[in-house]
Amino acid sequence: MTSLICLALGIYSLLILVRIVLSWFPxxxxxxxxxxxxxxxxATEPVLGAIRRVIPPVRMGAMGLDLSPLIVxxxxxxxxxxxx
Numbered sequence: 001m002t003s004l005i006c007l008a009l010g011i012y013s014l015l016i017l018v019r020i021v022l023s024w025f026p027x028x029x030x031x032x033x034x035x036x037x038x039x040x041x042x043a044t045e046p047v048l049g050a051i052r053r054v055i056p057p058v059r060m061g062a063m064g065l066d067l068s069p070l071i072v073x074x075x076x077x078x079x080x081x082x083x084x
Contacts, residue, residue, distance in 0.1 A: 006084040013076050
């Protein structure tokens with residue numbers, strides 16, 4: 001059972017990392033990458049959105065730095081260390 005949880009935590013971490021990388025590139029609507037990003041968004045946004053409501057993006061001039069993926073990845077690594 002713990003190996004299944006460890007696998008799920010690892011896959012979720014990977015999904016967040018892929019979402020971070022894809023957010024750096026422009027994605028045209030209707031393409032394959034838009035579909036991939038939509039699936040990643042649907043899988044990761046419930047957790048990231050909850051963290052973002054508690055800790056809003058840090059203002060950096062005209063931009064905002066979203067720390068929610070880093071916080072979630074950090075939390076997942078702590079969980080993996082405790083469980084796995």
